[in-house]
Amino acid sequence: MSEQAVVHEGPRGRIVAVDSAYDTRAENRGRDVVVNASYCGVLPARFVAEHAPRGAIGVDCGIGPEGAGIAGLWYLEALGIPAATADVDTVRLGDGVDMHANARISRLNAVAEACGVRAGMPVAEAARLLLEVDPAPAAAAEVTRRQVVHVAPDGGQVVCTDSIAFGLEEDRGRNVLCTAGHTGRSAVPYLRRVAPKGFVCSDGGGGRDGSGMAGLAIVEADGLAGATVDARSARMGDGMSTWEDGVVSARNALAARAGVEVGMTAREAAVLLLEARPEKEGSGA
Amino acid sequence: MSETLLERESEHPQTVVEDHPSGRRIVALDSARWVDERNRDRDVVVPASYVGVLPARMMAVHRPRGVIGHDACVGKDGAGIAGLWYLEALGIPAATADGMSAEMGNGADLWEHGVISRVNYPAERCGVAPGMAVADAARLLRDVDPADVEVGNKIRREVMEEGPQGRRIVVTDSIVWAYPEDAGRSVLVTAGHTGRSGASFLLEADPWGFICHDGGMSKNRSGITGLQTTAAHGLPGATIDGTSSPIGDAFAAWEIGRISACNEPAAALGVAVGMTVREAARKLLHGERP
Numbered sequence A: 001m002s003e004q005a006v007v008h009e010g011p012r013g014r015i016v017a018v019d020s021a022y023d024t025r026a027e028n029r030g031r032d033v034v035v036n037a038s039y040c041g042v043l044p045a046r047f048v049a050e051h052a053p054r055g056a057i058g059v060d061c062g063i064g065p066e067g068a069g070i071a072g073l074w075y076l077e078a079l080g081i082p083a084a085t086a087d088v089d090t091v092r093l094g095d096g097v098d099m100h101a102n103a104r105i106s107r108l109n110a111v112a113e114a115c116g117v118r119a120g121m122p123v124a125e126a127a128r129l130l131l132e133v134d135p136a137p138a139a140a141a142e143v144t145r146r147q148v149v150h151v152a153p154d155g156g157q158v159v160c161t162d163s164i165a166f167g168l169e170e171d172r173g174r175n176v177l178c179t180a181g182h183t184g185r186s187a188v189p190y191l192r193r194v195a196p197k198g199f200v201c202s203d204g205g206g207g208r209d210g211s212g213m214a215g216l217a218i219v220e221a222d223g224l225a226g227a228t229v230d231a232r233s234a235r236m237g238d239g240m241s242t243w244e245d246g247v248v249s250a251r252n253a254l255a256a257r258a259g260v261e262v263g264m265t266a267r268e269a270a271v272l273l274l275e276a277r278p279e280k281e282g283s284g285a
Numbered sequence B: 001m002s003e004t005l006l007e008r009e010s011e012h013p014q015t016v017v018e019d020h021p022s023g024r025r026i027v028a029l030d031s032a033r034w035v036d037e038r039n040r041d042r043d044v045v046v047p048a049s050y051v052g053v054l055p056a057r058m059m060a061v062h063r064p065r066g067v068i069g070h071d072a073c074v075g076k077d078g079a080g081i082a083g084l085w086y087l088e089a090l091g092i093p094a095a096t097a098d099g100m101s102a103e104m105g106n107g108a109d110l111w112e113h114g115v116i117s118r119v120n121y122p123a124e125r126c127g128v129a130p131g132m133a134v135a136d137a138a139r140l141l142r143d144v145d146p147a148d149v150e151v152g153n154k155i156r157r158e159v160m161e162e163g164p165q166g167r168r169i170v171v172t173d174s175i176v177w178a179y180p181e182d183a184g185r186s187v188l189v190t191a192g193h194t195g196r197s198g199a200s201f202l203l204e205a206d207p208w209g210f211i212c213h214d215g216g217m218s219k220n221r222s223g224i225t226g227l228q229t230t231a232a233h234g235l236p237g238a239t240i241d242g243t244s245s246p247i248g249d250a251f252a253a254w255e256i257g258r259i260s261a262c263n264e265p266a267a268a269l270g271v272a273v274g275m276t277v278r279e280a281a282r283k284l285l286h287g288e289r290p
Helices: A042-050 A072-078 A096-102 A110-114 A123-132 A185-194 A208-213 A215-222 A239-245 A253-257 A266-275 B053-060 B083-089 B107-113 B121-125 B134-143 B196-205 B219-224 B226-231 B250-256 B264-268 B277-286
Strands: A005-010 A013-018 A033-039 A055-059 A083-086 A105-108 A147-151 A157-160 A176-178 A198-202 A225-229 A248-251 B015-018 B025-029 B043-047 B066-070 B094-097 B116-119 B157-162 B168-172 B186-193 B209-213 B237-240 B259-262
Touching: A005 A096, A005 A123, A013 A096, A013 A123, A033 A042, A033 A096, A033 A123, A033 B186, A042 A055, A042 A072, A042 B083, A042 B186, A055 A123, A072 A083, A072 A110, A072 B053, A072 B083, A083 A110, A083 A123, A096 A123, A105 A123, A147 A239, A147 A266, A157 A239, A157 A266, A176 A239, A176 A266, A185 A215, A198 A239, A198 A266, A208 A248, A215 A225, A215 A253, A225 A253, A225 A266, A239 A266, A248 A266, A253 A266, B015 B107, B015 B134, B025 B107, B025 B134, B043 B053, B043 B107, B043 B134, B053 B066, B053 B083, B066 B107, B066 B134, B083 B094, B094 B121, B094 B134, B107 B134, B116 B121, B157 B277, B168 B250, B168 B277, B186 B196, B186 B250, B186 B277, B196 B209, B196 B226, B209 B277, B226 B237, B226 B264, B237 B264, B237 B277, B250 B277, B259 B277, B264 B277
Parallel strands: A013 A033, A033 A055, A055 A083, A157 A176, A176 A198, A198 A225, B025 B043, B043 B066, B066 B094, B168 B186, B186 B209, B209 B237
Antiparallel strands: A005 A013, A083 A105, A147 A157, A225 A248, B015 B025, B094 B116, B157 B168, B237 B259
């Protein structure tokens, strides 16, 4: 076990930089933010969690197959520990002090987000936020991550939110929702009740018999235009990723009429859906 | 702020697919959102949702006995299975079914046709394993009380093969779980990175040989600098290609990993880039160090 380098000290605790997650100690409990140059998988997260520091920042190690380099973020989130990872290309693995001084944040859990940490931020700044901000506890149903990302001249919006179940009354017939659950049959009742102007959801990786996008055809009868993004292109459960990273894998006939095509970015598709004229005014084509 | 659809929803359709004298039940659902207080502590829920962090949060507040969902073909950044780790932290055993074995949004199909793809540590301890039918896995979660569910360190370690002079291949997730008896004797296949902090553990453990993870290589190829440090001590070693196998899971590396780099002493024993981890471990096991 090697030394902990104290890189900042304040009334609420310290920011300590360590070379390995294994160097987290009992004295860090509830007080210190531990910046460690380990990957942030479940295994190192278990070590960190054993001593429940105030916050933790690890390395994403390129995220890797199945997100194994960042999977510990979700383990720590469940325990209420704010955590983030640094982009591996900005990090010298195993050098905690360098990481604190030079690296930038790539990914974070919902608790760290509530502290104000954002992707792209320097690790030093993120660590200060984790030290100084008490994240407000949020019930599961409150973590909707709703965000307006585009507004049309008529006031219609493209809204990102993590699940179609987070749709609001104001979305009905007016907004395009970019959400991140699959579009199988269980999504249909939600799509019908929210009845947005258009929607872009995940295809859930396809699933057997194309069941992850089966809802597209079903809701056509309700006049709903929609598309799915390939779950390999955008993270499920992250509506902003649908908008920023998504590539369209399928769309229904109503979305096709609005110009949405397979292979298009979700961004283009969402804006087309927002700008589409209602069917009844839709010219004599 | 008005209420979301989720908050306004009152119907939570659940299908009890198996009752049991213990009072514990197996319940199939089309969506994880419909897990509720009825399921607390007693039911294994089988929802045909992906097991991302979002659905995991919604289920965890009701603390079902166990969870078997859908992996949505794992997807970008493992978002389809990330909830397994959230549930693990809370001591809830959870697994996913292979995305092509069951329909999304169809709980009955998941129950009848699903095949397990991924498991968290508490579910593994209950005996659930990839390749198992969802129904069998659900019964295990119903009948077996998960052990070792406290937050903290979990050691996974297994001797895979024996070699000459008492040597053996040991697969364990981290180099920090080396035992004194591994010194000079074991080929350790582990899955942490091989940067400078990993290298100090390797020198301390001083095994016969090692295979660790390359940590995605990273800035200045810092994920494998330990190869040189150990070469200077005559310790043969290689790294697992981060694009071939997930970091942190040495057992996955043993099954699917490939070698991305090795040091001089390992090369002298026949280890080469591109080789499977298993093949490289055997070269180290049977090779005679100078």
